[in-house]
Amino acid sequence: MEPFEVQILGCGSAKPSTRHNTSSQLVSLRSKLFMVDCGEGTQQQMARYHASYARLGHIFISHLHGDHCFGLIGLISTLGMLGRGHAQSLHIHSLPELEGLLRPQIDYFCREMPYEVVFHPFSYDHAEIIYNDRSLTVQTVTLAHRIPCCGFVFREKPTPRHLRRDMIDAYEIPISHRGLIKNGADFVTPEGDVIPNERLTTPPTPPRSYAYLCDTAPTETVVPFIEGVDVLYHDATFATSDEGRAQATHHSTAAQAAAIAARAGVGKLVLGHFSGRYDDERPLLDEALAVFPNTVLAREGMKIEVNKNCE
Amino acid sequence: MEPFEVQILGCGSAKPSTRHNTSSQLVSLRSKLFMVDCGEGTQQQMARYHASYARLGHIFISHLHGDHCFGLIGLISTLGMLGRGHAQSLHIHSLPELEGLLRPQIDYFCREMPYEVVFHPFSYDHAEIIYNDRSLTVQTVTLAHRIPCCGFVFREKPTPRHLRRDMIDAYEIPISHRGLIKNGADFVTPEGDVIPNERLTTPPTPPRSYAYLCDTAPTETVVPFIEGVDVLYHDATFATSDEGRAQATHHSTAAQAAAIAARAGVGKLVLGHFSGRYDDERPLLDEALAVFPNTVLAREGMKIEVNKNCE
Numbered sequence: 001m002e003p004f005e006v007q008i009l010g011c012g013s014a015k016p017s018t019r020h021n022t023s024s025q026l027v028s029l030r031s032k033l034f035m036v037d038c039g040e041g042t043q044q045q046m047a048r049y050h051a052s053y054a055r056l057g058h059i060f061i062s063h064l065h066g067d068h069c070f071g072l073i074g075l076i077s078t079l080g081m082l083g084r085g086h087a088q089s090l091h092i093h094s095l096p097e098l099e100g101l102l103r104p105q106i107d108y109f110c111r112e113m114p115y116e117v118v119f120h121p122f123s124y125d126h127a128e129i130i131y132n133d134r135s136l137t138v139q140t141v142t143l144a145h146r147i148p149c150c151g152f153v154f155r156e157k158p159t160p161r162h163l164r165r166d167m168i169d170a171y172e173i174p175i176s177h178r179g180l181i182k183n184g185a186d187f188v189t190p191e192g193d194v195i196p197n198e199r200l201t202t203p204p205t206p207p208r209s210y211a212y213l214c215d216t217a218p219t220e221t222v223v224p225f226i227e228g229v230d231v232l233y234h235d236a237t238f239a240t241s242d243e244g245r246a247q248a249t250h251h252s253t254a255a256q257a258a259a260i261a262a263r264a265g266v267g268k269l270v271l272g273h274f275s276g277r278y279d280d281e282r283p284l285l286d287e288a289l290a291v292f293p294n295t296v297l298a299r300e301g302m303k304i305e306v307n308k309n310c311e
Numbered sequence: 312m313e314p315f316e317v318q319i320l321g322c323g324s325a326k327p328s329t330r331h332n333t334s335s336q337l338v339s340l341r342s343k344l345f346m347v348d349c350g351e352g353t354q355q356q357m358a359r360y361h362a363s364y365a366r367l368g369h370i371f372i373s374h375l376h377g378d379h380c381f382g383l384i385g386l387i388s389t390l391g392m393l394g395r396g397h398a399q400s401l402h403i404h405s406l407p408e409l410e411g412l413l414r415p416q417i418d419y420f421c422r423e424m425p426y427e428v429v430f431h432p433f434s435y436d437h438a439e440i441i442y443n444d445r446s447l448t449v450q451t452v453t454l455a456h457r458i459p460c461c462g463f464v465f466r467e468k469p470t471p472r473h474l475r476r477d478m479i480d481a482y483e484i485p486i487s488h489r490g491l492i493k494n495g496a497d498f499v500t501p502e503g504d505v506i507p508n509e510r511l512t513t514p515p516t517p518p519r520s521y522a523y524l525c526d527t528a529p530t531e532t533v534v535p536f537i538e539g540v541d542v543l544y545h546d547a548t549f550a551t552s553d554e555g556r557a558q559a560t561h562h563s564t565a566a567q568a569a570a571i572a573a574r575a576g577v578g579k580l581v582l583g584h585f586s587g588r589y590d591d592e593r594p595l596l597d598e599a600l601a602v603f604p605n606t607v608l609a610r611e612g613m614k615i616e617v618n619k620n621c622e
Contacts, residue, residue, distance in 0.1 A: 015392055016358040040385040041352045047327040066388045066420045074351040077377045081326055101419055105412055109377045 002030045004156060004208045004306040006231065008272070009045035011298035013237050013251075014067035017276035021045055021300055022067035023214055025233070026056075027154055029136055035059040036152055036212050042071035043078050049301050053082055058131060060138065061094035062214055063124070063149035069098065073105050080113030089116045093130050093138075095148060096121035124148035127225055141225040143216035145250045151213035153225060154306075161201035171195060210306045211266070214273050217247070218256035226264045231306050233298065234260060236271035239284050254284035258291035267308065272298035313341045315467060315519045315617040317542065319583070320356035322609035324548050324562075325378035328587035332356055332611055333378035334525055336544070337367075338465055340447055346370040347463055347523050353382035354389050360612050364393055369442060371449065372405035373525055374435070374460035380409065384416050391424030400427045404441050404449075406459060407432035435459035438536055452536040454527035456561045462524035464536060465617075472512035482506060521617045522577070525584050528558070529567035537575045542617050544609065545571060547582035550595050556586075565595035569602035578619070583609035 005028045012020025022039025026046075033055035035042075046053060056079075061069050072092070079090060092098065099119040106117055122130045124142060131138035134157070141151040160182035168178070173187055181187055187195045209229040213222060216235050226232060237251035246253050252260075254271050261269040269292050274281050281297050288295040296304075316339045323331025333350025337357075344366035346353075357364060367390075372380050383403070390401060403409065410430040417428055433441045435453060442449035445468070452462040471493035479489070484498055492498055498506045520540040524533060527546050537543060548562035557564050563571075565582050572580040580603050585592050592608050599606040607615075 014389075016355045016389060018355075018359050021355075040382065041355060044327045044329075044332070044352060048329050064420070066385060070385045070388070071351065074377060074381045077381070078325075078327060097419070101416055104415070108408070108412055109375070 001205050004029045004210070006210060006233070006270075006304040006306060007049065007051065008270075008298045008300055008302045008304075009042055009049070009051075010039050010300060011272035011274060012067075013273050013275050014065065015276045019276070019279070020274055022070075023062075023273060024071065025212070026051055027210060028055075029154070029156065031055065032057060032133075032136070034138075034154070037062050037068040037214065038071040038075060039067045040070040040074075043075040045300065046075075053079055054084070054088075056090070057088075058091045058093065060130075060152050061092065061098060062143075062151065062212070063145060063147055064095055064098060064101075065147065065215070068215070069094075072102060073109065076102075076106060076117055077110050077113075080110050080115065084113075084115040086114045086116065089118050091118050091120055093120045093122060095124060124150045139225065141211070141213065141222050143213060143222065144219040145215045145217070149215050151211060151216070151222065151226075153212075153229065154210045156207040156209065158207050159204045161197070161204045163201055164199075167195075167200045171200075173200070206308050208306045208308065213260075215250075216252060217250045218252045218260055220260075220263070222260065223264045226260075226266065228265050228267075230267040230308060231270060231304055232261050232264065232266040232268070233270045233272055235273045236284055236288065237273050237275045239278070240287055241283075242275070242277075254288040255291055258288035258295060261292045261295070267294065268304075269295040270298050270304060271295060274298075312516055315340045315521070317521060317544070317581075317615045317617060318360065318362065319581075319609045319611055319613045319615075320353055320360070320362075321350050321611060322583035322585060323378075324584050324586050325376065326587045330587070330590070331585055333382070334373075334584060335382065336523070337362055338521060339366075340465070340467065342366065343368060343444075343447070345449075345465070348373050348379040348525065349382040349386060350378045351381040351385075354386040356611065357386075364390055365395070365399075367401070368399070369402045369404065371441075371463050372403065372409060373454075373462065373523070374456060374458055375406055375408060375412075376458065376526070379526070380405070383413060384420065387413075387417060387428055388421050388424070391421050391426065395424075395426040397425045397427065400429050402429050402431055404431045404433060406435060435461045450536065452522070452524065452533050454524060454533070455530040456526045456528070460526050462522060462527070462533065462537075464540065465521045465523075467518040467520065469518050470515045472508070472515050474512055475510075478506075478511045482511075484511070517619055519617045519619065524571075526561075527563060528561045529563045529571055531571075531574070533571065534575045537571075537577065539576050539578075541578040541619060542581060542615055543572050543575065543577040543579070544581045544583055546584045547595055547599065548584050548586050550589070551598055552594075553586070553588070565599040566602055569599035569606060572603045572606070578605065579615075580606040581609050581615060582606060585609075 009024040010021030023037040024042040234257035236254040238246040320335040321332030335353040545568035547565040549557040
């Protein structure tokens, strides 16, 4: 099975702290690398964790607060310096306003850059699939923040059934038939016997899914969109003791994040977007664990495997 | 004597590395804090080294390459979040183009910000004093880089002579006369005796000076502007073994930086703007030491006292 992995580059909130970087993470599936949010210092975090600049093709920006996008211009500039060629465009998915804010800087600072930056604007007020390739879709989910803000759900597409080597050999099934059988067809022998597909194959690996819901007040409206995802990264800026502050700033407490995870029946919850006021996020973890047992704290550099029944 | 101090926040060059941050430093004199250049991640470096956001009033940008200014928008935004009031403007001194590139982002991302950002454009093609207060001037020096680029020379203003307490008491000199005497006047006693100033005072502390010449090919034209400065920070991107690369990119080798320091008779040389290709800058230090003995390597967090006969 191809690895489906999330790596945290930054899981702090807006104010600079020495504990955390501002928001960014990498989602890796097969040979493709996606970025979600790009706070200041993201390119240096990529260097620190030896992430591949070359594989990065698409960046999804959840909302236009600086701690989620101020790292874009530096990353765009660096990709040019590292020799990214004209054949490899960089795609940025965000609110339409972002291009107007970034394009003048790209034109000025990166005028000798050989590759192109392509902006893909989308509306934040309804859920839609904004990315779709052979193996993956990315869908937006409208969140409840001070400004238009969305989450992203990465869903692997269903994969074919697995051929049973022993049966392929026993029935001497020609290569030309195998694709159909992977997709569920039965096999008819030269003698006219019908061999049902279930004898020839094992079930496909269930498609995996990951949801990123950062910068949001707790909101039930997200539940149908993230139901049963394998891994959920959720805003947990504050502890319950600071719930008033969470409400005022349209963020969530760790316990609220866990309640959403429980309601949506996700596999695993990753808490993130920590306020700089905490020197230790253990109390946030504890309050979430009381509500949803399979919870971990995000930390910079951490890799999370996206699998069924994530441990 | 009031401290005059430089603190390095970043001394690497443009490409991200795990050894260094991009260019930025703080110059502190009396109660004032100045910033020179502001690469991406500067605000986080300030947090790391507990620098005062509140004291920062003026930022000087040497040229419009991203590794010298991409940290501005994040810093501007953070100062707003930290509650900087409308009475405390932030002043940015740079090429006129910078305001056009940053203002739309300030208007969008920092629209609720209570304080004002004031841009002070200047021309990079001739040396001029661009900042002048009671105790300090900042003068530009034209450098030799790929794009318009300047250095900055911080010069403390001459201070008054020091009164000798014993003489003040012996001659019972009234408070109203002391200011004149500090500025060189003699004292005439009620009996008509003239007491020469040299008996009443000791010489003033010689004014101190600091020059920042980053991102430049070695150029003799700077020498008259930095002659005798106490501390010189100079581009030392490459070792002599990479001199061809230095020439192609309009940077200096460490040995070339040391030759400029020697020609200008500075007190101390600080090497900086290191290429990410070196895992260890010791060879750069060695080649500079062979030319100019009082040389050190910059490193993040380092504080450099600006004093006569700097050790």
